[in-house]
Amino acid sequence: MHILGLCNGQLHGNSEILLKAALTEATAADPTITTAWIHVPSLVIPRNPAPLKSAMDVSMGTNKGQMSGAAPTTAEDVDDRQAALNAILDADAIIVASATYSHQPPGFLKVLMDRIGGPYLDVGFVRNARAKQAAGDPKFADFKYDARLLKPRALGFIMTGGSTTPDQFSMALPTMNLFFYCLHAKVVDQFLGKNFMDAGSVLLDPAVMERSRLLARNVVSQLGKEFDDAAYLGPSEPGACPYCHLSAIEFLHDGDNGVGCTTCGARGKLVVGETAAGGGKAQILPEWEEDSEWSCVTLKGKIKHGEDILSWGSRERGKMAAVEEEKAKWLGVEMPQVPLPSSRL
Ligand SMILES: Cc1cc2nc3c(=O)[nH]c(=O)nc-3n(C[C@H](O)[C@H](O)[C@H](O)COP(=O)(O)O)c2cc1C
Known part of the structure; x- marks a missing residue:
């Protein structure tokens, strides 16, 4: 079994420490478990990229606009999306440790999931399409998907923030859940750690370090279980x-x-x-x-x-x-754009 860690906070910050505590505990609980982690804000995701070549097409070839993406404005020679996607699909469990920015997880993880997740990782669509394919529906005859999408997967969410009051975390766990719901992975445990302003301040609170370790043990206990058989063990x-x-x-x-x-x-x-x-x-x-x-x-x-x-x-x-002509008219409207250093690249 393999657990992927996603760190969605500053480098060498609270999320990194809590994630490492959780992954260390997971391998202590079961030495056969392997782990690896990604610092999400460090991922390189090109601007305006077309979807990955491997991306599943839930429009069944009809929605060319969404599938082709906007034209890249510059040639980017590094693209971490496929490697990040493989890491997610290869994992039997994912533990995400994240900061809270403006009451939500920082957008780095949203950027990643908007580029590789959502419809591209829609397990509900895969199950539905497979059923239709098996029933001989010709529309789904050529439907292709990555078989790794269907393996059972567990999830655990660790979030920290600097505030001492819950109002500053209003959308923290809701948004985190929504980043991953398309995967149909079982959320086994989730918690918020309050009062952690400075990088490393989680180490002032042994209880939050232990809570991360408990989350890891909870995730390990549900590894390999199908969605309906896995238990939610969180608050x-x-x-x-x-x-x-x-x-x-x-x-x-x-x-x-x-x-x-x-x-x-x-x-x-x-x-x-x-x-x-x-x-x-x-x-x-x-x-x-x-x-x-x-x-x-x-x-x-x-x-x-x-x-x-x-x-x-x-x-x-x-x-x-009926609106093609009007669309072309709007897209042809010339307006001043803010000059940006990147637009001259
Ligand atoms: C841009 C920004 C916005 C923040 N917004 C919140 C917030 O809404 N609520 C909160 O509790 N903490 C907020 N914080 C504090 C961080 O969530 C907190 O310091 C966290 O422990 C940082 O985790 P990290 O060290 O893993 O990056 C914010 C920090 C930054 C830099």
Whole structure:
């Protein structure tokens, strides 16, 4: 079994230390496990690149625009995307350790996942397409995918931030989960470490170092298990979404007290609980749907979304000829652009 570490913080910072503590613990727990890590902000990703040649095409050859990418503005001779993608696909588990910037994981990891993830790593689409291929659907006869996409994979998320209060982490774990949901890997454990401003300050707090080691042991305990058999071993508050285990909700304004999970999209309803003994306030918490087809964590949710964009894509494409001329007009509009050093390269 192999565990990939992704460090999404400054070099030699808190994320690097917590990641190394976790990977060291994983190999201590099982010496047959191998590990390797990537410092994500150091990856070289060319500007405006076309998708990788190996990228899966969920539009089945119809969406040429998305698949060809914008023209590169300069020739870049280094491109780390395929190596990073191989590292993700070869891994049986991924542990991500990240800083928090403006309440979310720093964008370095988003840039990577926007270039190699999302539709290019959509396991729900692969499972759906394979089923259609097996049923003889001619549209999927030539469908190709990387077989490594289908192996079971576990995930663990470690996040640190400088703030002492939770309001500064509002989208930290939600966004981190969404970077990876397309892979249909099981999130086994996740936590936030607060109060860590300076690089290395995690070492002032033995509890957070131990928490990283616990996360590693939890991940190791679920290695090789299929998504539905692997357990979530991390924290979960009362009323938290049962699919992503986070507590960020949005109101659906459906006249029926409906709420959605901001992270994964599961649906529920706010319900007033029993008045607590001794006159305490009744709790109002979501009651969540079972067997959700809305949560992007579930295979059902992934397949529903895949069907939605496939059918919308074909309806939209049928109308595009009507706006071709107007599109060309807008793209031909000349406007001053900010002069940049890079535009003269
Ligand atoms: C641009 C920037 C934005 C930040 N925003 C937040 C934030 O929103 N919430 C927070 O708790 N910490 C924030 N921090 C602090 C870092 O998350 C914190 O120092 C973290 O431990 C750094 O991890 P690293 O050493 O792995 O880079 C920010 C730091 C920087 C540089």
